[in-house]
Amino acid sequence: MFRRLPESDTATLRFKIDGRPATGRAGESVAAAMLAAGVVTCRTTPIGGQKRAPYCLMGVCFECLVTIDGIGNRQACLIPLTEGMDIRSQDGARDMAGEPVTEAAP
Amino acid sequence: MKHEADITVIGGGLVGTAIAFGLAQDGARVMMLDEGDIARRASRANFALVWVQAKGIGMPEYATWSKVSADGWAEFAEMLADVSDIDVAFERPGGFMMCLSEAEMEARVRGMKVLQAQPGAPLYPYEILDHAQTKKRMPAIGPDVVGSVYCDLDGHVNSLRLFRALHVAIARLGVSYRPEHAVEAIVPEKDGFRIRGPWGEVATGRVVIAAGLDNARLAPMVGLLAPVVPSKGQIIVTEKAARFLDYPVSTVRQTDEGGVMVGDSQEDLGFDTQVTYPVISLMAQRAVRMFPALAGLNVVRTWSASRVMSPDGFPIYEQSRQFPGAFVATCHSGVTLAAAHALRLAIYIQDGRLPEQMACFSARRLNVPQAA
Ligand SMILES: Cc1cc2nc3c(=O)[nH]c(=O)nc-3n(C[C@H](O)[C@H](O)[C@H](O)COP(=O)(O)OP(=O)(O)OC[C@H]3O[C@@H](n4cnc5c(N)ncnc54)[C@H](O)[C@@H]3O)c2cc1C
Numbered sequence: 501m502f503r504r505l506p507e508s509d510t511a512t513l514r515f516k517i518d519g520r521p522a523t524g525r526a527g528e529s530v531a532a533a534m535l536a537a538g539v540v541t542c543r544t545t546p547i548g549g550q551k552r553a554p555y556c557l558m559g560v561c562f563e564c565l566v567t568i569d570g571i572g573n574r575q576a577c578l579i580p581l582t583e584g585m586d587i588r589s590q591d592g593a594r595d596m597a598g599e600p601v602t603e604a605a606p
Numbered sequence: 607m608k609h610e611a612d613i614t615v616i617g618g619g620l621v622g623t624a625i626a627f628g629l630a631q632d633g634a635r636v637m638m639l640d641e642g643d644i645a646r647r648a649s650r651a652n653f654a655l656v657w658v659q660a661k662g663i664g665m666p667e668y669a670t671w672s673k674v675s676a677d678g679w680a681e682f683a684e685m686l687a688d689v690s691d692i693d694v695a696f697e698r699p700g701g702f703m704m705c706l707s708e709a710e711m712e713a714r715v716r717g718m719k720v721l722q723a724q725p726g727a728p729l730y731p732y733e734i735l736d737h738a739q740t741k742k743r744m745p746a747i748g749p750d751v752v753g754s755v756y757c758d759l760d761g762h763v764n765s766l767r768l769f770r771a772l773h774v775a776i777a778r779l780g781v782s783y784r785p786e787h788a789v790e791a792i793v794p795e796k797d798g799f800r801i802r803g804p805w806g807e808v809a810t811g812r813v814v815i816a817a818g819l820d821n822a823r824l825a826p827m828v829g830l831l832a833p834v835v836p837s838k839g840q841i842i843v844t845e846k847a848a849r850f851l852d853y854p855v856s857t858v859r860q861t862d863e864g865g866v867m868v869g870d871s872q873e874d875l876g877f878d879t880q881v882t883y884p885v886i887s888l889m890a891q892r893a894v895r896m897f898p899a900l901a902g903l904n905v906v907r908t909w910s911a912s913r914v915m916s917p918d919g920f921p922i923y924e925q926s927r928q929f930p931g932a933f934v935a936t937c938h939s940g941v942t943l944a945a946a947h948a949l950r951l952a953i954y955i956q957d958g959r960l961p962e963q964m965a966c967f968s969a970r971r972l973n974v975p976q977a978a
Pocket residue numbers: 616617618619620621622639640641642645646647648649650651652653654655656657787788789790816817818819820838839840841869910911912913914936937938939940941942943
């Protein structure tokens with residue numbers, strides 16, 4: 501559905517989306533890389549269970565939440581893709597049970 | 607004088623709507639005069655606890671009144687759901703007060719003892735738990751939690767839905783709701799009251815003043831006193847997460863929809879409430895020490911709002927001696943007390959007299975000169 505611009509020729513990055521291997525380009529956001537990889541639905545809503553996809557692509561709408569490297573509710577449109585990222589679409593509310601505990605800022 | 611309503615309630619916050627709900631259930635012809643949507647309303651900004659433990663030091667009757675309300679809350683929630691078709695998510699698993707130091711622990715335990723040593727105070731059970739005992743029930747606590755006090759009378763609701771349910775319910779019960787009808791003056795007349803504002807005036811048989819902070823101005827117009835002042839409270843709300851807190855804590859609770867609220871409970875001993883950035887960060891730090899997993903959650907909103915506070919912190923309920931038929935009702939825990947307001951206070955107002963055991967809530971107590 502989405503195609504990269506022909507002039508996008510930055511380094512290729514490998515990542516995983518819902519366990520499947522995929523490739524993106526350095527400089528892309530996680531949302532752009534997911535969309536280019538054909539994954540449109542990135543999550544379901546916590547209360548209504550409705551499907552959601554990245555929408556504003558500029559950090560405002562919070563529709564693009566995904567789980568990245570085990571941490572839920574991350575804004576895919578604001579996070580640059582990095583080599584080896586494990587990206588998962590998110591089913592409902594963020595589940596902190598399996599997450600590594602983040603250090604509190606001092 | 608032709609009355610447009612038997613009883614007019616001034617103010618459509620939690621206190622006014624709960625009373626109107628009780629009155630309308632009881633068959634009264636009720637009108638409600640309220641301000642518009644941008645009005646200051648504690649009812650839209652609160653922490654949503656239905657809380658009993660530790661309340662009532664200095665007035666044991668208030669401890670009893672809070673317990674009566676919490677005991678009636680399940681029935682109240684059911685009545686509300688029947689009329690409004692809105693489930694306010696009332697839960698009563700009991701609540702914790704978490705202590706982060708030995709000194710806090712001692713202060714909490716002392717507080718409970720002082721409370722229950724008062725003659726007439728309700729002797730409900732509570733448990734003093736150490737770290738390990740607390741952890742058993744709330745596995746999410748961090749190592750800084752020294753212990754807690756647990757009381758099975760405490761609970762919480764979805765407060766925004768409560769506010770909405772009350773408004774839907776009173777509309778369905780035929781209460782004539784008039785928004786954008788700020789009251790400027792109440793004028794006692796021979797057989798009732800005339801209520802005026804920039805919108806015009808209405809004549810009513812009786813009047814209930816439940817206008818939050820404006821009670822201070824309105825009550826004296828009918829010979830009553832309600833010297834309430836704003837007391838700032840602040841709240842932090844996080845993104846929604848899968849349930850990991852099964853019980854409300856006096857300053858941290860996870861809502862039925864998954865968001866975590868952090869508040870600066872008034873009941874929190876020795877916790878000064880001011881609207882300052884350091885307070886918000888202190889609230890967040892304390893919450894994270896209680897539940898380390900919170901550190902990873904994103905905050906989506908913070909806000910501050912004014913509690914409606916009487917000089918001694920206790921409710922004021924009174925009928926005017928000079929102008930019978932005029933009542934005032936005000937308190938700082940309108941969520942907790944909503945059930946008592948709907949199921950009890952409304953009936954007393956309907957009957958035209960507050961029973962003897964309510965006399966302690968008269969504002970006349972505030973005129974007694976205090977010993978220095
Ligand atoms: C931060 C915070 C946390 C809280 N946490 C809790 C909690 O956990 N549990 C709990 O039980 N309580 C809690 N409370 C308290 C609770 O929210 C209040 O007790 C309750 O909302 C007060 O309701 P009220 O109807 O008296 O006042 P308000 O909600 O202020 O409503 C007053 C109403 O009167 C209207 N009004 C004012 N003047 C006029 C006028 N002249 N004419 C017509 N209408 C008028 C206003 O527009 C408004 O609609 C908290 C409050 C705050 C601020």
